[in-house]
Amino acid sequence: xxxxxxxxxxSGIANxxxxxxxxxxxxxxxxxxxxxxxxxxxxxxxxxxxxxIANLPLTGLNVFDPSGRPQASGLFGxxxxxxxRFWNILPPxxxxxxxxxxxxGPIIANPKTLILGAAAQFGIFIAFWxxxxxxxxxxxxxxxxxxxxxxxxxxxxxxxxHLAPHMLAQTAIIGYSYIASVVxxxxxxxxxxxxxxxxxxxxxxxxxxxxxxKLLFPILGMIxxxxxxxDSAPLVAMFMIGNIYREAGGLVPxxxxxxxxxxxxxxxxxxxxxxxxxxxxxxxxxxxxLTILGLGWVAFAGGTAxxxxxxxxxxxxxxxxxxxLIGSAGVSxxxxxxxxxxxxxxxxNPRAFILPHAMGPNVAGVIGSAxxxxxxxxxxxxx
Numbered sequence: 004x005x006x007x008x009x010x011x012x013x014s015g016i017a018n019x020x021x022x023x024x025x026x027x028x029x030x031x032x033x034x035x036x037x038x039x040x041x042x043x044x045x046x047x048x049x050x051x052x053x054x055x056i057a058n059l060p061l062t063g064l065n066v067f068d069p070s071g072r073p074q075a076s077g078l079f080g081x082x083x084x085x086x087x088r089f090w091n092i093l094p095p096x097x098x099x100x101x102x103x104x105x106x107x108g109p110i111i112a113n114p115k116t117l118i119l120g121a122a123a124q125f126g127i128f129i130a131f132w133x134x135x136x137x138x139x140x141x142x143x144x145x146x147x148x149x150x151x152x153x154x155x156x157x158x159x160x161x162x163x164x165h166l167a168p169h170m171l172a173q174t175a176i177i178g179y180s181y182i183a184s185v186v187x188x189x190x191x192x193x194x195x196x197x198x199x200x201x202x203x204x205x206x207x208x209x210x211x212x213x214x215x216x217k218l219l220f221p222i223l224g225m226i227x228x229x230x231x232x233x234d235s236a237p238l239v240a241m242f243m244i245g246n247i248y249r250e251a252g253g254l255v256p257x258x259x260x261x262x263x264x265x266x267x268x269x270x271x272x273x274x275x276x277x278x279x280x281x282x283x284x285x286x287x288x289x290x291x292x293l294t295i296l297g298l299g300w301v302a303f304a305g306g307t308a309x310x311x312x313x314x315x316x317x318x319x320x321x322x323x324x325x326x327x328l329i330g331s332a333g334v335s336x337x338x339x340x341x342x343x344x345x346x347x348x349x350x351x352n353p354r355a356f357i358l359p360h361a362m363g364p365n366v367a368g369v370i371g372s373a374x375x376x377x378x379x380x381x382x383x384x385x386x
Contacts, residue, residue, distance in 0.1 A: 018060035022284025030054030030279065042186065043339065045271055046156075050179060053079070053279020065280060079280040082273055088171055091164040093274045094157035095241040100267025101157075101337065101369065102245025103259055107220050109363035112209040115317070116329065116360070120367020122313035123333025124375055126152030126306025130298045139294055143167050146379040148295050151178045152302025155335040155372040156278070161238060162376040165384055172281030173292050177299045179278055185339045188300070189307050189331055193347050196311045197327045201318075203352035204326040206360050214250065221246040228374060234384070235377025242369065306334045310364065325360070332361040335368030 033051025037044040057065060057079070067080035086093045110116055131149030134140045140148065143166040150162050151174060159178030163171040193202070225243035229236045245262045252259040286292060314330030328348050332340040341361035348355040 015060045015062075020060075020284055022288050023058040023060060026058045026282060026284055026287060027055050029282075030058070033279075046179060046275055049272055049275030050176075050279035053276040054282045056276075057280040057283050065283065079277055082277045083172070083281065086273065087160055087175075087277065088164055088168050091161060091237075093270055093277075094161040095237040096266060096270045097157040097274060098238050098373075099241040099245040099262050100270065102221070102242040102247075103249045103262035103267070105242075105246055105249070105337070105366055105369075106362065107217055107246060107366065108212040109209055109359050110366055111212045111216050111220055113360065113363055115325075116363030117367045118317070119310055119314055119330045119364035120333045120335075120369075120371045123306045123310035123330065123335075123364065123368050124152070124371045125309035126302040126304070126334070127372070127375055128152075129305040130302030133301060134295075134298055137294060137298075139291055143383050144170055146383055147174050148298050149302060150174075150372065150376055150379070151295075151299040152306045152334075155369060157274075158238060158335075158372045158376050160274075160278075162379055165380050170295075172286055173295055175278045176282045177296055179275070185334075185336050185343055188303055189340065189343055190347060192304060192307050193311065193328055193331055193344075196308060197315065199351050201315065201327050202348055202350075203355055204324055204348075205352065205355050206326055206357055207323070209359050218247065218250045221250070224370075228370070232374050232377035232381065234380040235373050238373040238376065239370065242373065303334065307331045310334065326355060326357045329357055329361040329364055333364040333368045333371070335365065335372050337365050337369055338362065340368075341365040 030051045030053070033047045033054065036042050037047035037051060056062070062077070064077035064079045065083070066075070066077040067084045068075035069084075127149045129149075130152045131145050134145035134148045135142065147159070147163040147167040147170055150159050156175065156179040160171065160175045163174045167174070221243040225240060228239050232239075248255055248259040248262050310330035310333035311327050312330070314325060314327035318324045318327065326344075326348055328344040329341075332344045334340050341358060341364075344361040345356070345358040348357045
């Protein structure tokens with residue numbers, strides 16, 4: 004009997020805390036949303052499974068031993084530290100795949116949508132200054148928190164690894180949770196700030212963009228952005244390279260296929276599982292984590308609101324009006340934010356087909372958040 008009790012005492016069941024149970028339910032909630040509700044399954048399914056596994060006690064999966072002793076580190080400990088904290092290679096590889104899936108046509112056809120992508124980055128700076136005002140975070144930590152407002156998980160991970168590696172787990176899981184929460188957070192803000200009459204605005208079909216334009220845009224954009232903000236190079240370069248493979252797909256079909264399928268799928272699996280596995284009870288139930296969570300909500304809401312309001316402001320000076328809902332797509336949750344803008348417009352007017360137009364600010368938001376991250380790193384990364 005004593006031996007049985009001793010075995011039980013060292014089992015996962017005996018070491019399961021209420022915090023573990025709460026987060027296991029959170030993880031299962033992510034799985035439910037992904038599988039049953041069919042919302043962003045590529046992201047949410049793996050994150051949810053990672054959360055569940057990480058909160059099963061005594062697995063050692065998150066353990067990391069820098070000495071390199073055989074079997075001293077767990078799977079997620081190795082993945083987290085070597086692919087994110089030390090080498091920081093997964094976010095740029097994600098950007099390679101995103102670039103290979105991205106169509107720059109809407110931006111080229113309607114360049115003013117770049118402005119909306121920039122305006123939506125305002126939420127980053129709201130959260131940055133609020134984080135400093137709380138007195139709980141230093142300036143590097145505040146920059147890592149602020150970037151969550153861009154709703155770009157890889158960029159959040161990238162900047163945190165540079166400026167606040169001790170916060171990488173918290174900012175990563177919060178950043179990705181907001182991407183998954185686009186459909187919950189944005190619609191009320193859209194309906195509050197944009198009258199139904201403006202949500203119903205129909206936009207003219209975007210012009211056809213030539214193959215040459217689509218090939219020159221990422222090449223020239225990559226050169227210009229990296230010359231201006233060199234520290235944005237890992238993200239911007241991989242994003243543009245992936246897009247060049249796409250536009251030259253007839254010449255290099257295997258490069259395009261590998262970037263948009265095999266590489267992106269493998270990296271997504273490891274990144275999402277690893278990010279989910281960082282959400283453990285001891286990390287979640289702290290004042291700092293809950294404060295970051297709240298600041299993230301403010302950042303994301305602020306970016307959404309600024310994109311919408313700036314689009315309405317632009318309409319005061321434009322002869323051909325734009326549907327202000329495309330401004331909310333400036334937060335770089337691609338393509339979720341653009342799809343949601345289109346859905347809300349369709350609810351106001353079934354003839355308002357704005358998805359191609361919303362993709363412009365959406366893609367611009369990806370570039371914008373990467374540039375802001377590069378600026379933060381260049382200004383704060385040296386000490």
